[in-house]
Amino acid sequence: MSVDTTAPVTGGQVTEDTVLAEISGMLRVLLDEYGLDDVEITMDTRFHEDLELESIDLVSLSADLKERYGDEVNFAEFIAGFELEEIIAMTVGQLVDHVVVSLREAARG
Incomplete structure (x- = not known):
């Protein structure tokens, strides 16, 4: 399934699967720099342990999320409440959930 990452996202269009696909695409671009673009990305995938992303990669991901x-x-506000250990253990699913909730709340205005 191809996801149009140029179309605006509205609250009604926001699904966990759609956001997971979009975030996976963003992560694949980051991982391509390390030759790891074929890694399976699921809701349980951990940014540090499974994808071996460093803090600079999270900064880049944050910019991608803002652009999209x-x-x-x-993203910065999202992780601001986390302890270091929680950031290290953060999963893609936690970010997906944050994006879905944030977009739905914005749609309700």
Whole structure:
């Protein structure tokens, strides 16, 4: 299934599967730099342990999220409440859930 990452996302269009596909695409671009673009990305995939992403990669992902979803999804605000151990253990699913909730809340206005 191909996801149009140029079309605006509205609250009614937001599904876990759609957001997972979009975030997986963003991550594949990052991972391609390390030759790891064929890694399976699921809701349980951990950014540090499974994808071996470093903090600079999370900064890049944050920029990608802002570009795609606008100010409705604030990655820095999302992880600000986490302890270091929680950031290290963070899963793709946690981010997907955050994006879905943020976009749905923004749609309700």
